[in-house]
Amino acid sequence: MAVATATGAAACLLAALAHGTPSAVAAVAGEAPAMAPGVAPEVASVTVTDDRGQAVSLPRPARRVVALSPALAELAFAAGGGDRLVAVVTGSDHPPAARALPRIGDSSGLSVEAILAARPELVLAWDGGNDPRPLASLRRLGIPVYLSRIETLEGIATTLERLGRLLGSDGAAAARDFRRRLARMGPAGQGAEAPVRVFYQVWEEPLMTINGRHWISDLIERCGGTNLFGERPELVPRIGLEAVVAAAPQAILAAGHGSAGGPDPFQRWRRFPGIPAVADDFLFLVDGDGVSQTTPRTLDAGEAICRHLDQVRIRVRGAGCDRAGSCPGR
Known part of the structure; x- marks a missing residue:
């Protein structure tokens, strides 16, 4: 050594x-x-x-x-x-x-x-x-x-x-x-009975996300979500727009960088009202600097993710949606 x-x-x-x-x-x-x-x-x-x-x-x-x-x-x-x-x-x-x-x-x-x-x-x-x-x-x-x-x-x-x-x-x-x-957020891989299907957008162009080994994916799981691209081998993979549409996320999280008033990171997704996250307006901005620095501020962003996913669960339960995200009257 x-x-x-x-x-x-x-x-x-x-x-x-x-x-x-x-x-x-x-x-x-x-x-x-x-x-x-x-x-x-x-x-x-x-x-x-x-x-x-x-x-x-x-x-x-x-x-x-x-x-x-x-x-x-x-x-x-x-x-x-x-x-x-x-x-x-x-x-x-x-x-x-x-x-x-x-x-x-x-x-x-x-x-x-x-x-x-x-x-x-x-x-x-x-x-x-x-x-x-x-x-x-x-x-x-x-x-x-x-x-x-x-x-x-x-x-x-x-x-x-x-x-x-x-x-x-x-x-x-x-x-x-x-x-x-961290413990208050929930255990790693807590396996909620009906986890919220989440797409996390690291970057818009090229379109990038995270796999299941990333600490942001760990945060999503602790908050009762599931990372739709967790099985990808790359830590931060590039993906196609069509793959996200087909995955039908119930929530889309995007890393925000810079000051307010910048480009809308969700603009491309608003063209697809058939995506459950878009239909319910569950498009959430996350502090990109805080969540990416691997410091205690990471948990500030993690706690915000938990609050966002709680909103999704309340909507899903209240509307009688099934585990695939299909809700009556949608």
Whole structure:
């Protein structure tokens, strides 16, 4: 198992001198680094395993952290360690406090020099979203890198716990709160007797949805729905308009991006009044940013999905609709 720790005093000193990192020089030279105001001395070492199975070891919880994706910046705040962040990437705008942090570029275009200039004790990286080459360079220079790849709702809670340990904050409390909220939504795959047939529109052109392994599909199931394209092998498959019409969804959810007043994401579906969701106007907009970031805000969107599907169930039961969505008088 690889361990993301310093590679030796000489290597660290050379890296610090080359990249202007005075705190690193002081640490290698045996001087005590300056303490941030209000921060208690921390001496206990910490080791966690990241989503690549690599052990990330620190001599103490990190006080200077760089987050290389908006979601990781948001998770650091959610875990109670936002005050440890010293730099983030473009798009890190939640919570509002993240907007005041220095930017070091874009998630997909990283500069090792810019990251080192922030003098990080830990880098939080997006496995699959960040270029692995600068991350490898950071490791060679002795900078610990935590790789995050969240693919399930439980993964959000696990990441909050891990970040709490790495940052010396109460991430465990945030994880417990997340799990409580998730449990209130219902168990995974709860198998409602007559689940609401749902089409989730990720993108309009090209038309894209999600399969059953996606965490949004998990949210839909917990809310008593069934993802009509859950059996597709691709995580985010492209599909044809005809396939959606034939599936006859009782609810259509669309990810909303940007400000209100933009294009109507349901415009194409309104041409098909034979679709039960269109006939009953069960066309619901979901916060696309919140549901896609794999942070606690994902549950805000999930709770909204539950409210939407509750509306559908009330209509179906009240109208005496059958399980196929056929209602008297429609």
